Amino acid sequence: MIIRFNIWYLSSFLISLTVAVPVLMIFSSFFENTSEYSLILKDTFLLDYIINSLTLLIGVLILTSIIGIGCAYLVSFYDFFGAKFFKWALILSFAVPAYIYSYSLSAFFENYGTAYSLLKSISGDAVLNSSIPKLDGMIGATIAISFSIFGYVYVLTRTSFHYQSQNLIDLGKNLGFSKKKTFLKIILPSARPSIVAGLSLVAMETLSDFGSVSFFGVSTLTTGIYNAWITFDDLTLANRLSFYLLIFIFLLFTIENFSRKKAQYHSLPKSGFKTKTKIKLAGYKSSLAFTVCFLVFFISFLFPVFQMSYWTFLFPKHFFDLNLIKLLGNTLLLVLLSCCLLISLGFISNYGNRITKSKFLQGLTTFSISGYAMPGVILAVAYISFISFLDENIYFFKNYNIKSFFIGSIFGLVIVYFVRFYSLANNGIRSGYLKINYSIDESAYLLGYSKIKTFKNIHLPFLKNSVFLVIILLLIEIIKELPITLIMRPFNFDTFATTAYTYASQDLLEAAAAPAIILILISSAFILITSKFILNEK
Amino acid sequence: MKFVLAIITTISLLTGHLNANEVNIFSSRHYDSDIQLYEKFTNQTGIKVNIISGEDAALQKRIIEEGADSKADIYITSDAGRLGLFDSKGMFQNSMSSIIKDKVPVNYRSENWTGISKRARIIFYSIDRVKNHEIENLNYEDLSNLKWKNRIVIRQSNSIYNQSLLASLISNNGIVNTENWAKEFVKNFSRSPKGNDRAQILAVASGEADIAIANTYYYALMLSGQKGKDQQEAAQKVLPFYPNQNNRGTHMNISGAGILKTSKNKLNAIKFLEFLLSKESQEHIVKNTYEYPIIKDFDSYELISKMNLEIDFKEDLLTPVSDFAKYQPDALRIMLQAGWK
Numbered sequence: 001m002i003i004r005f006n007i008w009y010l011s012s013f014l015i016s017l018t019v020a021v022p023v024l025m026i027f028s029s030f031f032e033n034t035s036e037y038s039l040i041l042k043d044t045f046l047l048d049y050i051i052n053s054l055t056l057l058i059g060v061l062i063l064t065s066i067i068g069i070g071c072a073y074l075v076s077f078y079d080f081f082g083a084k085f086f087k088w089a090l091i092l093s094f095a096v097p098a099y100i101y102s103y104s105l106s107a108f109f110e111n112y113g114t115a116y117s118l119l120k121s122i123s124g125d126a127v128l129n130s131s132i133p134k135l136d137g138m139i140g141a142t143i144a145i146s147f148s149i150f151g152y153v154y155v156l157t158r159t160s161f162h163y164q165s166q167n168l169i170d171l172g173k174n175l176g177f178s179k180k181k182t183f184l185k186i187i188l189p190s191a192r193p194s195i196v197a198g199l200s201l202v203a204m205e206t207l208s209d210f211g212s213v214s215f216f217g218v219s220t221l222t223t224g225i226y227n228a229w230i231t232f233d234d235l236t237l238a239n240r241l242s243f244y245l246l247i248f249i250f251l252l253f254t255i256e257n258f259s260r261k262k263a264q265y266h267s268l269p270k271s272g273f274k275t276k277t278k279i280k281l282a283g284y285k286s287s288l289a290f291t292v293c294f295l296v297f298f299i300s301f302l303f304p305v306f307q308m309s310y311w312t313f314l315f316p317k318h319f320f321d322l323n324l325i326k327l328l329g330n331t332l333l334l335v336l337l338s339c340c341l342l343i344s345l346g347f348i349s350n351y352g353n354r355i356t357k358s359k360f361l362q363g364l365t366t367f368s369i370s371g372y373a374m375p376g377v378i379l380a381v382a383y384i385s386f387i388s389f390l391d392e393n394i395y396f397f398k399n400y401n402i403k404s405f406f407i408g409s410i411f412g413l414v415i416v417y418f419v420r421f422y423s424l425a426n427n428g429i430r431s432g433y434l435k436i437n438y439s440i441d442e443s444a445y446l447l448g449y450s451k452i453k454t455f456k457n458i459h460l461p462f463l464k465n466s467v468f469l470v471i472i473l474l475l476i477e478i479i480k481e482l483p484i485t486l487i488m489r490p491f492n493f494d495t496f497a498t499t500a501y502t503y504a505s506q507d508l509l510e511a512a513a514a515p516a517i518i519l520i521l522i523s524s525a526f527i528l529i530t531s532k533f534i535l536n537e538k
Numbered sequence: 539m540k541f542v543l544a545i546i547t548t549i550s551l552l553t554g555h556l557n558a559n560e561v562n563i564f565s566s567r568h569y570d571s572d573i574q575l576y577e578k579f580t581n582q583t584g585i586k587v588n589i590i591s592g593e594d595a596a597l598q599k600r601i602i603e604e605g606a607d608s609k610a611d612i613y614i615t616s617d618a619g620r621l622g623l624f625d626s627k628g629m630f631q632n633s634m635s636s637i638i639k640d641k642v643p644v645n646y647r648s649e650n651w652t653g654i655s656k657r658a659r660i661i662f663y664s665i666d667r668v669k670n671h672e673i674e675n676l677n678y679e680d681l682s683n684l685k686w687k688n689r690i691v692i693r694q695s696n697s698i699y700n701q702s703l704l705a706s707l708i709s710n711n712g713i714v715n716t717e718n719w720a721k722e723f724v725k726n727f728s729r730s731p732k733g734n735d736r737a738q739i740l741a742v743a744s745g746e747a748d749i750a751i752a753n754t755y756y757y758a759l760m761l762s763g764q765k766g767k768d769q770q771e772a773a774q775k776v777l778p779f780y781p782n783q784n785n786r787g788t789h790m791n792i793s794g795a796g797i798l799k800t801s802k803n804k805l806n807a808i809k810f811l812e813f814l815l816s817k818e819s820q821e822h823i824v825k826n827t828y829e830y831p832i833i834k835d836f837d838s839y840e841l842i843s844k845m846n847l848e849i850d851f852k853e854d855l856l857t858p859v860s861d862f863a864k865y866q867p868d869a870l871r872i873m874l875q876a877g878w879k
Contacts, residue, residue, distance in 0.1 A: 035867075036867075036871075037867070037871075040871050040874060040875070041874075043875070044874040044875055044877075045874060045879075106733075110733075110737060110740065111737070111740035111741060111743065111744040111746070111772070112740055112743065112744065112768045112769045112771075112772040116768060117766065117767075117768045120768065129744035129745070129746075130744070130745070130746075136732060136733070137730075137732060214696075216732065217693075217694050217731065217732035217733065217879070219694075219696075219879060223696060226595075226696065227696055227870060229595050230594065230595045230696075230698075231696070231698075231701060231866055231867055231870045232867050232870070233623060233867075235599070314766070321570075377593065377596050380596070381596065381599050384599065384600055384603045384604075385599075385603055387603075388603040388604070388605065391607075392605075401607060403603075403604055403605070403607040404604075404607050404609070407600065407603070407604055408590070408600070408604070408609070483593070483596070486591075486592035486593060486596065487592050487593070487596040487597065487599075487600055489590060489592075490590075491562060491588035491589060491590055491609070492588050492589060492590075493590075498591075501568075502568040502570065502591060503568075503570065505568050506568055506569055506570070506827075507734055507735075507736055507756065507759065508570075508764075510764075510765070510766075511570070
């Protein structure tokens with residue numbers, strides 16, 4: 001095999017390497033000594049932590065698959081009352097960060113919480129706290145995480161369903177398959193890359209989650225990571241544990257890649273594409289489909305919005321105390337800078353991978369994006385350690401004050417966002433690229449198109465929708481990002497997310513509600529504006 | 539002109555550049571009311587206060603890695619153990635002025651850092667279900683007694699407040715005794731630990747447990763009505779009790795601050811700490827956070843007593859809070875080994 005070293009290869013390589021820095025940094029922990037905590041952990045709760053992490057992961061994967069694929073199937077193949085509305089309304093769940101969902105869930109169901117107050121105002125003093133279900137612990141964390149990120153599965157699966165042609169469904173019919181069999185044997189397998197892409201994002205977010213699990217007191221591997229670091233002052237062990245998380249994710253990816261074997265998923269553009277005819281539901285079937293979608297919409301979006309609004313109306317002072325313009329400016333600045341960086345580099349890397357067809361590059365990319373499963377704060381700390389290492393050990397950097405340039409500046413913050421969310425940008429653009437057959441590139445080259453022209457005139461139009469989807473996902477992730485912003489930010493720099501966190505950490509959830517609801521509204525507005533693109537219908 | 543100004547602001551924002559007459563604070567104590575206090579300081583002195591608030595360990599790591607380039611002047615955190623650990627790495631400088639030393643009792647400061655407010659970690663008991671004779675003369679040590687079986691709630695072992703409480707027990711009773719105590723104490727839990735301190739008090743109010751261990755200000759927050767009417771009524775079903783009154787006194791913890799070795803605004807930083815220890819500032823802190831004041835000559839206790847909380851209780855002034863840092867790792871180990879989630 002000929003490796004073609006060129007500018008595309010090099011830039012693609014450099015981008016993946018940058019993203020891989022935190023992964024390499026935490027790997028270096030295996031060459032350092034750890035404290036006695038590793039033994040204590042092994043003797044006590046390590047197995048518990050692993051079991052809890054797995055339970056949470058499996059629970060979230062199952063729940064997000066059912067909700068995500070189920071809703072996508074309903075709105076893509078059936079016509080029922082409200083179907084057009086739910087098609088985009090279900091994406092709104094993205095606007096609610098898992099930690100804000102956790103606040104809502106806990107505040108609603110806790111002893112003397114909102115549910116108690118509501119019931120009491122309806123039925124008087126006879127309400128008992130014990131009669132209100134306590135959605136906390138593992139169940140609470142599973143619900144909070146699932147309902148705030150099932151959107152990944154829903155959006156990606158729906159897009160894939162949307163582009164499945166009537167031919168596939170007809171094929172099922174011709175083979176004499178029942179609807180169920182057609183779904184299981186034809187529709188679902190052909191949507192597999194999208195479903196897997198969605199679920200792998202879900203898996204990584206779940207494993208790296210700290211906000212929800214710590215809020216609900218579920219001890220997962222991240223608890224071990226924090227204990228090691230905070231109480232035993234043993235960052236080495238914390239890094240090692242994080243690395244185990246990554247190995248786990250890496251294994252998942254590899255298994256998926258392997259089981260997919262050589263199956264190709266290109267759809268033939270336009271030729272032979274017959275627009276699907278949606279099946280019209282009537283009577284109880286229509287009500288059932290409506291109820292399912294409404295329930296998901298209610299639980300994922302209306303419920304947390306209700307809880308946050310309830311508090312904001314009850315304690316309006318907190319709302320008026322916010323410096324809205326400054327917070328908005330800060331939030332938008334971060335979003336803008338990070339999106340530009342992520343999208344452009346995502347393109348370069350993907351195009352590089354595509355034209356060089358290098359197995360090594362693809363491997364490096366897969367390796368580096370597994371960093372998404374690292375808890376955000378560990379990633380940020382790895383980055384800070386790396387900069388400090390460069391500054392102190394590489395002669396070239398000694399003359400420049402790189403620390404104050406990269407740590408505690410907007411610039412540094414945006415770079416760490418880049419490292420953190422690169423997998424999101426990369427996966428999104430890659431899934432768009434997977435749909436473009438290689439033969440199209442070859443035809444273009446034969447026609448004398450340069451690589452850049454091929455990219456501009458042929459790839460870009462095809463990728464437009466994928467890119468919009470990626471932008472909106474990034475935007476929402478960055479608006480709600482917390483641990484990296486907290487540690488990397490400059491002085492006096494707040495976003496809606498950090499403001500909500502500040503209040504929540506003083507146990508003033510009712511004050512956290514105001515920034516939280518604005519954060520949700522901004523994300524929702526962006527989702528609404530771009531929903532046509534996200535839904536891939538433009 | 540406006541345009542030039544905008545460019546300068548943008549550049550300084552992007553690279554994190556700051557001005558001269560200022561004091562830069564890294565804080566893992568996130569009270570909104572603290573910000574108002576800082577504004578008062580700026581109004582009085584003309585010194586601008588710049589803040590980064592965040593999670594404790596992460597902020598410490600950032601300061602350490604920034605090294606000599608760090609812009610941080612003061613580090614504030616709300617646990618004596620965390621403060622002590624940071625100090626033991628040589629991050630603070632000897633900076634306690636005579637004003638600070640005069641105001642703060644010796645137990646709540648060292649040469650390198652000082653407390654700025656304090657809190658008591660006490661027992662909250664159900665008025666209905668706990669008899670007077672049960673609670674009288676109670677010590678933390680007695681909570682391992684079989685008679686409390688299925689009656690106690692407390693948060694998880696990763697709570698820094700629990701780690702400091704256990705550290706103080708180790709400091710007084712030794713490691714082996716504390717290990718034995720923890721094993722029995724955990725058996726008395728009425729549920730698997732979850733939620734914050736307020737959730738523990740609510741659990742007692744709702745009948746899930748008879749006593750809770752929690753910091754005083756969580757209770758005051760509910761009783762003040764800030765958490766809504768229902769939680770205010772719930773708090774009224776529960777009373778505070780200050781343990782170990784007949785011996786060393788109730789376990790106290792602090793929020794504290796130190797001036798960093800690499801501080802470039804040392805004089806401003808000292809001024810700032812002295813300001814925090816002024817009567818006016820202490821009143822502001824007590825009024826907004828319901829913590830206890832750290833200074834000796836404090837006299838505005840109306841609010842605290844309005845919140846059912848004691849003023850004249852015996853504080854544990856014998857256990858140096860600096861011991862917390864020393865024993866926190868052992869404390870967590872003991873809790874984990876006892877099966878304390």
